[in-house]
Amino acid sequence: MTTVARVVLDSPLPQLDRLFDYRVPAELEDDCAPGVRVKVPLRTGARMSDAYVVEIVTEGEYPGELSAVETVVSPVPALAPEIWALARAVADRAAGVASDVLRLAVPTRQVRVEKAWLNRDTTWSPTAVTPPPVTGYADGVLEALVADRGRAAVAAVPHPVALGTEDEPVWVPGWAATLAQAAAHTVASERSAVVAVPDFRDVTDLERALLAVLPAERVVRFDAKQTNGQRAKALLQARTHAVVAIGNRTAMYAPATDLGLIAMWDDGDASFIEPRAPYVHTRDVALVRAAQSGAALLFVSHARSTDVQRLVELHWLQEVAPYRVKTPKVIPTVQQTGAEGYAAQARIPSSAWRAAREASQAGAVLVQVASPGFGTGLVCAECGERAHCRVCGGPLGTPHRGATPQCRFCGALAVGFRCPTCGNGTVKPIGQGAQRTADELGRAFPGTRIVVADGSRPLDEVPARPSVVVATRGAEPSVAGGYACVLLLDGERMLAREGLRVQEDVLRFWTNAAAKGAPGAEAYLVGIGGKLATAMALWRLDGPAHDELADRRELHFPPAVRVATLTGTDEAVTAAVEALEGLTAGSVLGPVPVEDDALPGTVRAIVRFPYAHGAEVAATLKAEVIRRSSTRRVLPGGNRRRAAPALRVRLDDAEPFSEV
DNA sequence: AGCACGCCGACT
């Protein structure tokens, strides 16, 4: 009887993306267990490939003679069985390669960490956990959902919450308190939880919330700023006992044992888009993992993404909303350019101005603006049309305040500029950066402390003292107990961007800032009217998501349908499109030539298909990629060096639609 | 990837 190791090779080649059988020599049998790293010969005996053992069987599937496993790199298992299953399914969904997913999920080997782990005290066990109730929702609703392995879109508690003791309160965002409390319930039943959040600051917020309700040994953190060693240690820790694994995108791959809860905060945030092959969004990883593990699944946010809205409308997710919590008191003020009733200094309506001024005497006031620094361009002061250079058509800007407008491309001075649309002769900066707004507010609020927070001057927290905090969207500092008042200034400008997800994004920016206010604090939404303003004022944020999804259905745009982008030679792309015959929804876009590609003659097509055909579309495209990958392309000029493969496939890439 | 196998033009 022979022992056979079935391994997955560490190779990005799609034609090697399957299990290979190797004989296990007698002297390696003790160490060669599922999950360990091994080296195996491939094709010609001299060359070795790294691989992970997926399973050990007595009889393989390969009919020919087997090569032997060369070495077991380390007896510490690096690849948990459920992470292998997850990687396989995630790769299949994206027509990608499983080892690419493993590169995201499994950190490189750390000998010192492994040694420490092998020498650990195996008699130690963590103390039992008594979870606190989940606050802000109807009694027991979220607890029952987690216990029954339910799935839900959860509207977040829209203000900061104090955890910890009354003497030493720990202020955290409402969403962080909810997720920490829910995760504590999972851990109390000795099952693990995995929670993914968009950025580093969110990880810190969530960690603080968790440490207020759980002992430290129950919290394992993964984030991009960790060293490889720290990550490797966290991974091994996650497999020893029930923990809450938290972090950014890669946390969704944490090998937490006996998973009871999978959760995401603010799944619409663009940070969840994976930039590495096979480019699978964290939300999709969560959905695959939930299906495999049967764990409870929570998407927590203020403004619901259209993707989650789709799952709600399918009744695949249920809706959970806070119970008896105070929502921000959003006051929309429609802009009337130049009208009276506006404070001259800072385009702030006088009502908001008075409220902010009053609030800044007592506590911190948050002012949200669109982008850092000063304005980046000029528009006609009358009609708002973008001002362009008469010589080359480039954008006009001012090098410093009060200077003559100048083209930012060719440098020509725009003396005597007249708007080609309305004939007006004056220009104004497009939007206002944080610094400019801070300057203006400084002049208008003499004696008030003004703080600026943006990408280049990040600030996590400000004291709850009288002050005005000017922050770019997404960089708003937290304040214990919440801001006394919030002003949302540049909404109009944020909405002016082109793209499929602009509305969802802007709603997220507004709601996330408004939720930094104290319970029931006023939030002035400047220059915005219509449906969005109404949704904000009523704090009914599922309406816009529903409307938006309805529009996408009509247009056959994601997430109403799924999309695949096919890039490569005209022949390969055309053949792949033909292979998808009968599986698509809506028309095929293209193929059209791709300008910026390194290879001339490269084309791209976008194919839309219904979710029900996903598995078949992915399998078909993977087969096409494998077929094309064996034949190398000859570059024009005769040099036959490494060229891009004839066909590249990417599923669910929203980028081609961002300029629609 | 890399390397072997295989089927058509100019050489001792």
Add this chain to the structure above:
DNA sequence: GTCGGCGTGCTC
């Protein structure tokens, strides 16, 4: 007659 060109295909 064969040596070697690189298109095609496989790797347990």
